[in-house]
Amino acid sequence: MASDHVPQPGPQPVALDAMGGDKAPEEIVKGARIAYEQYGIPVVLVGQSGKLEDTGGIPVVDCSEVIAMDEDPALGVRRKKDSSLVRSADLVRDGKACAMVSAGNTGATMASALFRIGRVKGIQRPAIATPIPNLAPTPTVLLDSGANVECSAGMLAQFAMMGAVFSSARYGIDRPRVGLLSIGEEAGKGNSQVKEAHEIIGGMDDPGFDFTGNVEGRDLMKGAVDVVVTDGFTGNVALKALEGALGFFVDALMGAIGQDESTKAAGKVLFEHLAPVVERLDPDSVGGAMLLGIDGICIISHGSSSAKAITSALRVAHDLSRTKLVAQIRARAGA
Amino acid sequence: MASDHVPQPGPQPVALDAMGGDKAPEEIVKGARIAYEQYGIPVVLVGQSGKLEDTGGIPVVDCSEVIAMDEDPALGVRRKKDSSLVRSADLVRDGKACAMVSAGNTGATMASALFRIGRVKGIQRPAIATPIPNLAPTPTVLLDSGANVECSAGMLAQFAMMGAVFSSARYGIDRPRVGLLSIGEEAGKGNSQVKEAHEIIGGMDDPGFDFTGNVEGRDLMKGAVDVVVTDGFTGNVALKALEGALGFFVDALMGAIGQDESTKAAGKVLFEHLAPVVERLDPDSVGGAMLLGIDGICIISHGSSSAKAITSALRVAHDLSRTKLVAQIRARAGA
Numbered sequence A, B: 001m002a003s004d005h006v007p008q009p010g011p012q013p014v015a016l017d018a019m020g021g022d023k024a025p026e027e028i029v030k031g032a033r034i035a036y037e038q039y040g041i042p043v044v045l046v047g048q049s050g051k052l053e054d055t056g057g058i059p060v061v062d063c064s065e066v067i068a069m070d071e072d073p074a075l076g077v078r079r080k081k082d083s084s085l086v087r088s089a090d091l092v093r094d095g096k097a098c099a100m101v102s103a104g105n106t107g108a109t110m111a112s113a114l115f116r117i118g119r120v121k122g123i124q125r126p127a128i129a130t131p132i133p134n135l136a137p138t139p140t141v142l143l144d145s146g147a148n149v150e151c152s153a154g155m156l157a158q159f160a161m162m163g164a165v166f167s168s169a170r171y172g173i174d175r176p177r178v179g180l181l182s183i184g185e186e187a188g189k190g191n192s193q194v195k196e197a198h199e200i201i202g203g204m205d206d207p208g209f210d211f212t213g214n215v216e217g218r219d220l221m222k223g224a225v226d227v228v229v230t231d232g233f234t235g236n237v238a239l240k241a242l243e244g245a246l247g248f249f250v251d252a253l254m255g256a257i258g259q260d261e262s263t264k265a266a267g268k269v270l271f272e273h274l275a276p277v278v279e280r281l282d283p284d285s286v287g288g289a290m291l292l293g294i295d296g297i298c299i300i301s302h303g304s305s306s307a308k309a310i311t312s313a314l315r316v317a318h319d320l321s322r323t324k325l326v327a328q329i330r331a332r333a334g335a
Helices: A026-039 A073-079 A084-093 A106-117 A153-171 A192-202 A232-257 A261-281 A307-321 A325-333 B026-039 B073-079 B084-093 B106-117 B153-171 B192-202 B232-257 B261-281 B307-321 B325-333
Strands: A014-017 A043-047 A060-062 A099-102 A127-132 A140-143 A177-181 A210-215 A227-229 A289-292 A298-300 B014-017 B043-047 B060-062 B099-102 B127-132 B140-143 B177-181 B210-215 B227-229 B289-292 B298-300
Touching (some): A014 A026, A014 A084, A014 A307, A026 A043, A026 A307, A043 A084, A073 A084, A073 A106, A084 A099, A084 A106, A099 A307, A106 A289, A127 A153, A127 A232, A140 A153, A140 A232, A153 A192, A153 A227, A153 A289, A153 A307, A153 A325, A177 A192, A177 A232, A192 A210, A232 B232, A232 B261, A261 B232, A261 B261, A298 A307, B014 B026, B014 B307, B026 B043, B043 B084, B073 B084, B073 B106, B084 B099, B099 B106, B099 B307, B106 B289, B106 B298, B127 B153, B127 B232, B140 B153, B140 B232, B153 B227, B153 B307, B153 B325, B177 B192, B177 B232, B298 B307
Parallel strands (some): A014 A099, A177 A210, A177 A227, B014 B043, B014 B099, B043 B060, B140 B227, B177 B210
Antiparallel strands (some): A289 A298, B127 B140, B127 B289, B289 B298
């Protein structure tokens, strides 16, 4: 069942798309250097070597092309075989890298992983798993957060399995609690795919997770479940709604703090205690989302990733490459 | 085209379901009294008169039944013809009330309005319009926020029209900006219904609003559009995600403030300036959601409504009954 090209835990570096992201290549290279120098993560930069400043001894795989942030993903990947994204995926496929990381065009990152590395056999569609911070010790993983705008019940059931495997591998959760996102907690609530998925997931034999049934939008940041399953349309809207709400609140709080000297002093007192929460909410600390269902590790970082975000993503990618994540998804996909 | 039973601006009272809501009937009656005594809103309480305390001279329409919060909506409305909800809707249908308000079973409120008052001719399905507070002068109206789990493109286009009419009637927006909720701003982004709805709405001749194209989840609290259109599944998830995020932030802030004497003092200083935002976010101030597409005014209040929430809802209901809201939806439905 295991295919030849699957990276094994070992000395392979993480392939980092040096050209992807709003702050590429400077912040990307900087993040790679921190990961390498401070955390000993082996990295290979994939990019146009002429455009990369001092890489501090990190090896570079030179490529001639770049898929732009706004370029058509499928077309870009098909046409630009020597792009930093396609070459990164090829390194994973060929076992020369243990994982790939990109802060570039999300669609093109998915397409390069899908076309060049390929799906795990038996998995219908890959899904993006995004960790959502909350006040519990570990984040809640939301998937699909944007890869598939339309999802069948069978796909949702596979997302439940993949999300649980990811939650175990990434956060050490022994038996993840998995919820199905709907508009009411009762089993009969939701659209037709959700109702059908509820039956499929509820009927799974020894799924390796605890299915808690339906959860609602307000449960996303409650920390009461480890994984929330939904289609990529709803997931993406919900994720961005959370971002917007937090942005609103931060703006309101900063507005109140900025009023005068007394409010500024009060803000200073409180910030000391809010700092751990802010750190937890900081997208740069989360380490990016993961494309699950690919026959390898592919981390999708935010387009606005700073060096810190890239360092986090490289650490997560390297850590995950040493787990049985992909092997377990392969085993559970049962193909 | 106008039907006989449509309430006209005038002396008719707002029919208030005295038995609906977690805090019924005490808080409901209290809210009615404040609306009547402080704001001069004519109200008729619909409920089991034996269970109502001093109503302060507000007339009561006695009924023998109550549809419970967790009862099957359609079944409840069909079987309990003498329930407070069905009787409230009948008062609107018969022109004896200018509007109905309930904090009870949401599904049953919709069903009683739909079955007893009826749809506006030409409207495929009613939708719940929920005002979302932001830092702009007026809220953004999200619809559908839960009435229809599955929506065709044609329904979404009607929601755009109804949301715009509501935004004008409720907030005095002359030419509302209407966005279509999707997972990318470009016209081609989204699921098949959204793509089709984009074409229909974009092609409308003199719709009475400005179609701004796709918006994303993070735009819900930005205040950049007056109306956001989506299906009831996505809308409900997004709305509850916002509630959850704000709950998270409030918990985090209260946690920081509660640390010690110095943080408590700092919190006190800041709360003075946060109060207007908190007031704006308070669901009790918003005045409830409105069921649009019904041939009358039906306000759906939160199940946990306090007296204050009921007072707000009664004021909104009464105000709206004096606008051309329903007449304009009727005219634009063009049937």
